[in-house]
Amino acid sequence: MWYPQIQFTFRYCNPKTDTNLFKSVSVSNFVTSPSAKLDKRSCKSDQFSITLDPATPNKYTIEGKFDNDVQVSLVYEAVCPGFKVGAGSKGGFTYFGQLNGKVTQGDAPDTSAGGDGYCIHRIWPRCKVSGILRIGSDVHDVEGSRGTFLHAIQGMRPNLLAAKWNFANFQSLEDDGVSLIMMEFTTPPAYGSKVINIGAVVAGDKLISVTAGGSGVVGGSSATHESPIKDKETGYDAPSSIKYVWEGASLEGEGNQLQAVKGGKVHAILTEDLVTEAEGYKTRGLVEKVDVLGHIPYLVRKFVNYAAGTKPYIYTVSYYKRFFLPYFCSEC
Numbered sequence: 001m002w003y004p005q006i007q008f009t010f011r012y013c014n015p016k017t018d019t020n021l022f023k024s025v026s027v028s029n030f031v032t033s034p035s036a037k038l039d040k041r042s043c044k045s046d047q048f049s050i051t052l053d054p055a056t057p058n059k060y061t062i063e064g065k066f067d068n069d070v071q072v073s074l075v076y077e078a079v080c081p082g083f084k085v086g087a088g089s090k091g092g093f094t095y096f097g098q099l100n101g102k103v104t105q106g107d108a109p110d111t112s113a114g115g116d117g118y119c120i121h122r123i124w125p126r127c128k129v130s131g132i133l134r135i136g137s138d139v140h141d142v143e144g145s146r147g148t149f150l151h152a153i154q155g156m157r158p159n160l161l162a163a164k165w166n167f168a169n170f171q172s173l174e175d176d177g178v179s180l181i182m183m184e185f186t187t188p189p190a191y192g193s194k195v196i197n198i199g200a201v202v203a204g205d206k207l208i209s210v211t212a213g214g215s216g217v218v219g220g221s222s223a224t225h226e227s228p229i230k231d232k233e234t235g236y237d238a239p240s241s242i243k244y245v246w247e248g249a250s251l252e253g254e255g256n257q258l259q260a261v262k263g264g265k266v267h268a269i270l271t272e273d274l275v276t277e278a279e280g281y282k283t284r285g286l287v288e289k290v291d292v293l294g295h296i297p298y299l300v301r302k303f304v305n306y307a308a309g310t311k312p313y314i315y316t317v318s319y320y321k322r323f324f325l326p327y328f329c330s331e332c
Contacts, residue, residue, distance in 0.1 A: 117156025
């Protein structure tokens, strides 16, 4: 009988105190729709629960215990509409392989449209975050924080979905502040090494633009690795700096009733210099070079290593004063 391999992960990084804590636990007794009043947007296990009450559909509550030293109790409340590329329940999908001519009827998500598989990305770009983190004997109140909530599903084997990833998450802490969100992946050569990029710009706690870019798209959003340097530790060409560009139609309206402004454009650029010392690829703000295979369930790890023959790394960088957290993944 098939049973999902699920991992629950947590990272706490505080540059002020030079604290960097990572926890990852295997999940047991996982179920969706844990009660009669909750749908499949909610789930629970022995280690955590993620709850969305249909009466308050803009708020997720996350409770988790990694061990006796680390517990989390957080509430993510969207302050502006979420976004996806495409309308309705079929929006947010990227399909792989030949398209299936048989269209799913009604409002059900069309998970069978791609002959080989699919992935889904749906994002709340700016959220109020409240609650506490308990680390040892210290309790951290996160009231007043800002964050993003990203719902992503990989509906196919991970080594076939993407060869490279780029993520950016910028959050200002001011009320009516700014958020810049970007997710980009490059498909493996078997799927044409296509680039898919989606992002959003939030200003004044309002979603003012949803951007898209990649292969075959003129303009749009992009993430560019500049002046790469060989990282001897991982063997990959890692960037000296990263340039993120958001470009899309401007939006106006209230709540979920957003419309594109005729002729209106939004353009944002964020460039971050990374390297402080080329020898050994030392970077400012580096949190960790994450050995991906070391943090995923054993069966998945063995399969990816056998099928892809690569050892993927995620470079995680945090700029605390600017609340900017970029990720880039080489040969995932």
